Structure formats: C-alpha cells, structure tokens
Amino acid sequence: MIRRIAGLDCLRVTALVLVVVFHALVLMDRASWTQFGSISMGTFGVLLFMAISGALIGGDSRDPIEWIIARLKKIY
Numbered sequence: 001m002i003r004r005i006a007g008l009d010c011l012r013v014t015a016l017v018l019v020v021v022f023h024a025l026v027l028m029d030r031a032s033w034t035q036f037g038s039i040s041m042g043t044f045g046v047l048l049f050m051a052i053s054g055a056l057i058g059g060d061s062r063d064p065i066e067w068i069i070a071r072l073k074k075i076y
Helices: 006-027 041-058 064-075
Strands: none
Touching: 006 041
C-alpha cells in the first residue's frame, strides 16, 4: 500500500475545485471567465487530476489485476 502524500491530495482537491467552479461559472453564463489563454479552468482541472491520479496508480507495486480488485472493493 502506498502512503498518502498530503501535497498531492491538496493538488487533487485544487483540481476538483477548478472543475466545480468552471461548471458553476458556465451555469451562471460566465463562461468567458473560465478561459486562460487557450485552456479553460475546467480542462486544466481535469488534466491535473488525471495526471496526479495516473502517477499515483503507476507508482503502485501491486499487480494490475490485484490493484483493480482492491479498487473495486474500496469503491463498493
């Protein structure tokens, strides 16, 4: 089992907040506020979250099938 890294947890929360704020602004008809250059805060949040999650999954030493089973048990 991999120990938790608080800094990465904070980055994942930041990514989730970016996505939630993006959706809230779009619902309030303020989509233009979500753009930073050619990327939206929602897109950046999703990319950040996926990159961190992928890195954490990739660093796990378990067999992929074992990881999937453990993950499904945890979700269930």
